[in-house]
Amino acid sequence: MLRAPHSPGLLISTLVGRLPTCMAPIVLVLGVRADGGSYAWGGLVSSSYSLALALGQPLLGRVVDRIGQTLPTAGGALVASMATTCLILPSVTTGWGGLVLAGLAGLAAPPL
Numbered sequence: 001m002l003r004a005p006h007s008p009g010l011l012i013s014t015l016v017g018r019l020p021t022c023m024a025p026i027v028l029v030l031g032v033r034a035d036g037g038s039y040a041w042g043g044l045v046s047s048s049y050s051l052a053l054a055l056g057q058p059l060l061g062r063v064v065d066r067i068g069q070t071l072p073t074a075g076g077a078l079v080a081s082m083a084t085t086c087l088i089l090p091s092v093t094t095g096w097g098g099l100v101l102a103g104l105a106g107l108a109a110p111p112l
Contacts, residue, residue, distance in 0.1 A: 017112045025050050028087070028102060035090040041098075048099045052106030061111045072110070079108035 002008050025046040032042035063072045083105035092098050 014112050021053065021109055024084070024105070028093075031087065032093045032098065035093050037094040041094065045093065045098045045102045049102040049106040052103040053109055054106075056107035056109060057111050060108075064111060074110075076108045076110035080105045080110065083108065 002011070028046040028049055029039065029042035032045055033039060060072055060076055083101045086101050087093055087098065087105070092101060
């Protein structure tokens with residue numbers, strides 16, 4: 001399969017692109033715990049991200065099919081990265097804003 005044209009590059013780029021999506025739930029739990037929150041709250045923030053990711057990926061996939069890749073992928077990446085960056089603040093992750101921002105980051109994560 002790797003001998004087909006362009007398949008190694010596509011495989012490597014999608015694997016690297018999906019790494020943050022796979023690591024985010026455990027990083028959210030550890031980040032909430034490091035900021036003084038409980039594991040239960042970290043689990044809620046992490047599940048907010050994961051649930052929004054599960055709902056957002058098919059929706060963004062449909063948008064990509066309808067209008068093309070560039071705008072939904074770039075817009076989703078921008079919104080998801082801004083929401084994820086805001087999760088660095090300690091006061092955000094241990095409050096209700098952490099649930100909202102984690103959900104927004106999951107919902108806007110670009111489909112790869």
